[in-house]
Amino acid sequence: MAEHILELRNISKAFSGNRVLNNVDLIIDPGEIVCLCGENGSGKSTLIKIISGVYTFDAGEVTINGRCYHRLSARQSIAEGIQVIYQDFSVFTNLSVAENIAMNYRVHNKKRFISDRFNRELARSALAQTGVDLPLDAMVEQLSVAEKQIVAISRAICQDVRLIIMDEPTTAITQKEIEKLFEIIRGLKRKGIAVMFVSHKLDEVMAICDRIVIIRNGVMVVDSQAQDFPREKLVFFMTGKEIEEEGFHYAGEETEAKPLLQVEGLSLAGAFTDVSFSVRPGEILAVTGQLGSGRTELAESLFGLRPATSGTIYIDGVETPIRSCRDALDNRIAYLPEDRLSEGLMLRRSLGDNFSSAVIDKLTNRLGLVSEKRVEELSVRWMTDLKMSPKHYTTLASDFSGGNQQRIVLGKWLASEPRIFVLNCPTVGVDVKSKSEIHAIIRDLAAQGLAIVLMSDDVGEIMASSNRVLIMQGGRVVFENDTEKVSESELNDRIIGAYREEAVK
Amino acid sequence: MKTNVRRIALKSEVLSLLLIVLLCIAFSIANPAFFHIINILDLLKVCSYPTIFACGVMIVLISGGLDMSFMWIGMFSAYSTSKMLSLLQVGQGIVMPLPVIFAISTCIGALLGSFNALLVSKFRLPVFIATLSSANIFMGVMFQFIGSEYIFPAQMPVRMIEFSKTLLFTTQSADGTPVGLHASVLVAAGVCLVVHFIMRYTLVGRSVYCIGGDEAAAERVGFSRTRTRLFIFMLAGAIAGLAGIVGVSNIQVANPYDFQNRELTVTAAVVIGGTRITGGSGSVIGVVLGVILTNIISQNLVLIGVQPEYSKFVFGILVLFAATVQGLQTKLRNRK
Numbered sequence: 001m002a003e004h005i006l007e008l009r010n011i012s013k014a015f016s017g018n019r020v021l022n023n024v025d026l027i028i029d030p031g032e033i034v035c036l037c038g039e040n041g042s043g044k045s046t047l048i049k050i051i052s053g054v055y056t057f058d059a060g061e062v063t064i065n066g067r068c069y070h071r072l073s074a075r076q077s078i079a080e081g082i083q084v085i086y087q088d089f090s091v092f093t094n095l096s097v098a099e100n101i102a103m104n105y106r107v108h109n110k111k112r113f114i115s116d117r118f119n120r121e122l123a124r125s126a127l128a129q130t131g132v133d134l135p136l137d138a139m140v141e142q143l144s145v146a147e148k149q150i151v152a153i154s155r156a157i158c159q160d161v162r163l164i165i166m167d168e169p170t171t172a173i174t175q176k177e178i179e180k181l182f183e184i185i186r187g188l189k190r191k192g193i194a195v196m197f198v199s200h201k202l203d204e205v206m207a208i209c210d211r212i213v214i215i216r217n218g219v220m221v222v223d224s225q226a227q228d229f230p231r232e233k234l235v236f237f238m239t240g241k242e243i244e245e246e247g248f249h250y251a252g253e254e255t256e257a258k259p260l261l262q263v264e265g266l267s268l269a270g271a272f273t274d275v276s277f278s279v280r281p282g283e284i285l286a287v288t289g290q291l292g293s294g295r296t297e298l299a300e301s302l303f304g305l306r307p308a309t310s311g312t313i314y315i316d317g318v319e320t321p322i323r324s325c326r327d328a329l330d331n332r333i334a335y336l337p338e339d340r341l342s343e344g345l346m347l348r349r350s351l352g353d354n355f356s357s358a359v360i361d362k363l364t365n366r367l368g369l370v371s372e373k374r375v376e377e378l379s380v381r382w383m384t385d386l387k388m389s390p391k392h393y394t395t396l397a398s399d400f401s402g403g404n405q406q407r408i409v410l411g412k413w414l415a416s417e418p419r420i421f422v423l424n425c426p427t428v429g430v431d432v433k434s435k436s437e438i439h440a441i442i443r444d445l446a447a448q449g450l451a452i453v454l455m456s457d458d459v460g461e462i463m464a465s466s467n468r469v470l471i472m473q474g475g476r477v478v479f480e481n482d483t484e485k486v487s488e489s490e491l492n493d494r495i496i497g498a499y500r501e502e503a504v505k
Numbered sequence: 506m507k508t509n510v511r512r513i514a515l516k517s518e519v520l521s522l523l524l525i526v527l528l529c530i531a532f533s534i535a536n537p538a539f540f541h542i543i544n545i546l547d548l549l550k551v552c553s554y555p556t557i558f559a560c561g562v563m564i565v566l567i568s569g570g571l572d573m574s575f576m577w578i579g580m581f582s583a584y585s586t587s588k589m590l591s592l593l594q595v596g597q598g599i600v601m602p603l604p605v606i607f608a609i610s611t612c613i614g615a616l617l618g619s620f621n622a623l624l625v626s627k628f629r630l631p632v633f634i635a636t637l638s639s640a641n642i643f644m645g646v647m648f649q650f651i652g653s654e655y656i657f658p659a660q661m662p663v664r665m666i667e668f669s670k671t672l673l674f675t676t677q678s679a680d681g682t683p684v685g686l687h688a689s690v691l692v693a694a695g696v697c698l699v700v701h702f703i704m705r706y707t708l709v710g711r712s713v714y715c716i717g718g719d720e721a722a723a724e725r726v727g728f729s730r731t732r733t734r735l736f737i738f739m740l741a742g743a744i745a746g747l748a749g750i751v752g753v754s755n756i757q758v759a760n761p762y763d764f765q766n767r768e769l770t771v772t773a774a775v776v777i778g779g780t781r782i783t784g785g786s787g788s789v790i791g792v793v794l795g796v797i798l799t800n801i802i803s804q805n806l807v808l809i810g811v812q813p814e815y816s817k818f819v820f821g822i823l824v825l826f827a828a829t830v831q832g833l834q835t836k837l838r839n840r841k
Contacts, residue, residue, distance in 0.1 A: 090726070093785075094718035095711075095714060111708060112708045113708070114707065114708065115706075
């Protein structure tokens with residue numbers, strides 16, 4: 001136990017003159033669970049890539065299992081027992097569970113010929129260590145996200161692994177699955193395997209980690225035992241600023257404005273049943289619930305992506321069927337999808353192309369052709385309104401950071417001047433500072449009289465930016481109340497409490 | 506039991522097998538001679554070299570790319586081998602043994618394949634574009650520097666002509682002509698076995714599936730993108746070279762225009778056989794079934810007197826049908 005698994009000393013790294021890491025020290029001992037936090041662009045992914053040997057470091061030294069390296073290759077890192085589980089798991093969906101689990105082992109032990117029996121035995125023993133039973137012959141594409149994660153973990157422990165690095169392991173799985181994951185990790189810890197988490201969701205990780213390491217602008221600012229860590233200071237440590245959210249207050253309570261959007265008995269077969277609610281102009285209605293509760297499907301129904309099978313939607317008191325996105329746009333409904341990269345943003349197109357895409361038919365000159373000048377005007381306007389770092393309107397969307405990309409998607413829809421805005425998890429994968437700025441934008445939109453439906457699984461976000469909250473479970477609305485009348489912990493308990501009832505059943 | 510039936514029914518190879526059975530029944534009703542041994546042996550001979558080509562196409566397709574150059578690799582290798590050996594034979598009286606002839610053509614194919622690998626790995630071109638351009642380059646080089654004239658049976662290497670007449674397990678038919686299994690069928694079977702073994706039981710074979718499934722993940726596991734691509738295209742090229750020389754031997758004439766515009770028929774057979782067009786999945790068994798299926802159709806429609814134009818129409822409908830059912834199978838398989 002005396003020996004450290006990993007010891008980084010004075011690690012520095014620069015990309016084309018930009019210092020990304022500056023004299024970083026880090027020690028990880030056997031069986032330790034360390035959480036690495038930091039904003040987007042803080043240098044944490046660079047640090048992971050240095051440990052896994054994908055990037056070389058400019059200065060400093062890495063000691064693994066007592067051996068000192070001044071250069072570390074990916075192969076050496078793996079041979080020393082370091083395994084990275086990427087956010088996308090990097091599993092082969094077209095191969096079987098057994099083959100996926102055995103693949104790493106075979107590549108690194110140069111097993112040139114394959115025997116199915118060997119694969120299955122290796123996979124069986126690795127799965128036994130995680131305590132999860134998966135069908136060995138099933139194709140990985142048939143598995144759920146959480147099961148794919150198990151495959152990735154099993155693949156990592158097939159080797160003689162000493163340190164597992166997990167990149168954002170909890171973002172895509174449900175509460176129940178997170179608990180299962182933590183159980184597996186505790187099992188690994190007992191075997192002396194160290195785990196390093198990279199996570200934005202500190203609340204979850206606090207339950208399991210021994211140590212917290214925070215990195216900001218390439219410098220390690222916190223390295224503390226978990227129990228000594230002042231939790232409320234997290235945002236300060238990550239951003240270097242005190243960020244305080246003002247909270248949202250709905251002004252129209254007394255005026256009794258008519259609902260702008262009203263939904264009655266809305267159902268979509270296999271997704272949600274009998275959902276009713278109404279949103280007045282200036283209101284922010286938060287809809288929450290665990291993965292699979294039907295909230296994403298509800299959002300997509302409101303925008304016509306997956307039209308509801310029964311029930312009615314009233315807009316301004318008039319019954320309005322929404323059968324397609326076209327219907328939704330005609331009624332000035334906008335939708336910010338959950339996955340901005342694949343559904344909301346054209347990464348390889350310019351800022352101007354993105355901003356103008358929803359309103360391109362209005363930006364024409366006298367000949368009916370698209371006016372480049374008007375596209376530029378529009379882009380400049382939204383860049384200012386959304387407080388983005390100013391760049392030329394022809395800059396590619398891929399050149400912006402996560403927070404700014406989310407703003408581009410917001411701006412694209414705001415350009416269409418919606419009256420109703422459905423937002424699906426607008427701040428997932430966005431750093432703390434951008435997050436509070438996006439919240440401010442949402443509150444501001446409500447103040448301008450938009451009716452906003454905010455799908456979210458972030459309780460803090462709901463508390464700060466909604467006046468009413470609705471919890472869904474198994475496709476039904478199980479709770480509705482004014483946000484002010486619910487405490488943060490009650491809301492948390494209700495979301496998880498709902499899950500416990502489900503488990504008893 | 507029920508889940509077993511379900512699992513088997515959803516295997517992509519089962520579809521081709523089912524279609525073959527149905528077609529055989531239909532054709533045997535329309536044409537009583539369908540099941541005659543001569544007809545079947547002839548079918549196997551006709552399928553032989555397209556099956557070899559198809560194996561190479563399958564390997565590239567599994568890695569996630571559509572190969573457009575294999576027919577020209579095959580023709581280039583076979584034509585230059587035939588021409589070279591024909592000159593030696595006519596000029597010096599040197600007669601090369603058959604294995605050497607096949608080996609030369611195979612090596613030329615592998616060399617041309619490595620050119621494809623260079624285009625895809627170093628210049629990062631999509632496989633479709635890279636092989637489309639290399640196909641034209643190969644064609645141009647061949648016509649300009651090697652030749653474009655026919656080589657007739659009289660000048661062809663003797664061993665190739667002998668090979669085209671070799672029948673195995675011969676018996677006499679009713680009218681006294683010998684009937685047997687054509688030697689090229691044996692070569693095709695050998696290639697199928699070797700490719701099946703490589704793709705199923707070796708690490709390098711499985712790496713092709715990995716690259717086709719998720720290229721980034723394959724690199725993270727430790728496969729080298731460049732080396733795997735080199736393997737894929739050299740193997741596919743070698744197979745095309747061998748297919749070419751077997752095809753030219755069967756026809757007994759080296760006609761440089763012979764394989765023109767046949768890429769898509771072979772590719773269609775590979776896809777009908779269950780190789781996923783997006784990569785990552787496919788098997789030799791499926792490919793063999795696919796080739797047999799397409800050849801049963803094109804051969805027998807003519808035999809029962811369907812106009813060639815209509816047989817193209819039927820062929821198109823069949824490809825459409827097979828692709829649709831395949832998509833449906835994938836969907837059902839992924840639904841739990």
